[in-house]
Amino acid sequence: MPNHTESNNRNHTRVVIVGAGPIGLELAVAFTKHQVSFQILDAGAIGQTISWWAPQTRWFSSNDRISIAGVPLVTDDQNKANREQYLTYLRIVVEQFQIEVQCYRRVVDIQRRESGFTVVSETTNGKTEINCEIVVLAVGGLDHARRLGVEGEDLQNVDGYLREPHRYYGRQVLIVGGRNSAVEAALRLHHVGALVSLSYRGRELSEDNIKYWLYPEITGLIRSGRIQAYFETQPVRITPTHVELESVNQRGEGGRVSADDVLTLIGYEQDKSLFQRAGIKLHGENQQPQVNEETMETNVPGIYVAGTALAGTQASDYRLFLENCHQHVDRIVAQLTGKPVESDDRDSQQLIQEAPES
Ligand SMILES: Cc1cc2nc3c(=O)[nH]c(=O)nc-3n(C[C@H](O)[C@H](O)[C@H](O)COP(=O)(O)OP(=O)(O)OC[C@H]3O[C@@H](n4cnc5c(N)ncnc54)[C@H](O)[C@@H]3O)c2cc1C
Structure with a gap:
């Protein structure tokens, strides 16, 4: 049964949380504990991004940094959790906390009322x-994969x-990108028997941008020619059988690379439409929503x-991860309840300087 205190009225509540990713859920649990009435909606399933x-x-973050709501995240092999876990x-x-998430309900508008807001969401059955x-x-x-x-x-x-x-077994696959996603994909596809090549704008793979357990392997495979890397190149045309690469700044070696499949793993973009409809100011290169910190x-x-939404589109310089967003929850709860909340000191610990994407 739902555990929404104060109000059971579907059409009225004190707070609407948009997004049931880890941070939206952490906030929902905190509201439950503090008896703040809320509804939580997600455009997809819970944890849709993951x-x-x-x-x-x-995950590259350790389990204690990505656990939420004080519930331990334990894996049977003491390893970092994977997607399924x-x-x-x-x-x-x-x-455990009886959070009733309204899944597959995309919020498409936030309209101001005389006091408060009307949150409009869409399902296949209407609004x-x-x-x-x-x-x-x-x-x-991470709403959309970035396009070339x-x-x-x-x-x-x-x-x-x-x-x-x-599905890539025995296929020729060109991967575009040179950071975590691209490198991880290159290694995984190589290990399932795909013939992998890599096109990357950079001069070389940077140890700073790649998970420490992937870097030695990818560099070894490239050095030995088992993964073909085209550095300082970018695709200019893709066909069903090959990709045309051109050199970046006339430094790399362009040309035609055979490919049955192409994976463009060059990062993700945030959907700004809800911020814009609600009148929230966005600033900087990443178009981050402006907040009082x-x-x-x-x-x-x-x-x-709350959460990584605050960073806007993290183009290349990744600074906000789940692991350093827990304090957003504390701050919002303190603001809405007037009660200071014990701070989540995980956020002040040193971050792992790795980006999930290019
Ligand atoms: C391969 C990969 C590996 C990663 N590894 C790590 C890692 O090790 N450590 C780390 O900290 N981060 C990692 N990340 C990033 C990680 O995904 C985020 O840190 C984490 O998901 C952020 O949580 P969040 O709750 O802020 O946002 P999200 O998990 O993105 O949740 C946002 C939710 O909002 C919903 N939503 C969006 N728009 C609407 C709307 N209009 N209406 C309703 N619902 C909506 C979405 O469906 C989604 O469920 C990784 C990402 C990738 C792709």
Whole structure:
């Protein structure tokens, strides 16, 4: 049964949390504990962002840094959790605290009322409205795979996401990108028997941008020619059978590379539409929502931002991860309840300087 205190009215609640990723859920648990009435909606399943990672992808953060709501995240082999373990963990948290998440309900508009807001969401059955006083946007920042903007990018053999590696067995695959996602995909596909090549704009792979356990292996495979790397190149045209690469700054060696499949793993972009519709100011290169960092409230009084959504589109300089967003929850709860919350000191510990994407 749902554990929504104060109000059971579907059309009215104090707070609407948009996004049931780890931070939205952590906030939902905190509101439950503090008896703040809320509804939580997600455009997809709970943990939607993690659900589209390739099977068995591991977090680079340690388990204690990505656990939420005080619930320990334990793996049977003491390793960092993978996608499946973490999704299981999120389901356990939701069950334990009886959080009723309204899944597959995309919020498409936030309209101001005389007092508070009307949050408009869409399902396949039509639109629903919820009136509330406060909205928290915990919508993350990985909404769309970034596009190359070249001819052939919409062909069926081109994908911006790594999916089940097995499907690439025996295939010639060109991977575009040179950071964690691209390197991890290159290694996984090599290990399932794909013939992998890599096109990267950079002069070489940077040890600083790649998980420490992947870097030695990828550099060894490139050195031995088992993975062919085309550094300082970028695709200019994709066809069903090959990719045309051109050199970047006339330094790399362009040419035609045979490829049955192309994976463009060059990062992700945040969908700004909800921020824009709600009148939230965005700033800087990443178009980050502007907030008061002590309260997490935006320029629109009553609308807050929590989690990695705060970073906007993290193009190359990744600074916000789940592991350093827990304190957003504390700040919002303190603001709404007037009670200081014991701070989550995990956020002040040193971050692992690795980016999930290019
Ligand atoms: C391969 C990979 C590996 C990663 N490894 C790490 C790691 O090791 N450590 C780390 O800290 N981070 C890692 N990340 C990043 C990680 O995904 C984020 O740190 C984490 O998901 C952020 O949590 P969040 O709750 O802020 O946002 P999200 O998990 O992105 O949750 C946002 C939620 O909002 C929902 N939503 C968005 N828009 C709407 C809308 N309009 N209406 C309703 N719902 C909406 C989405 O469906 C989603 O469920 C990795 C990412 C990738 C791709």
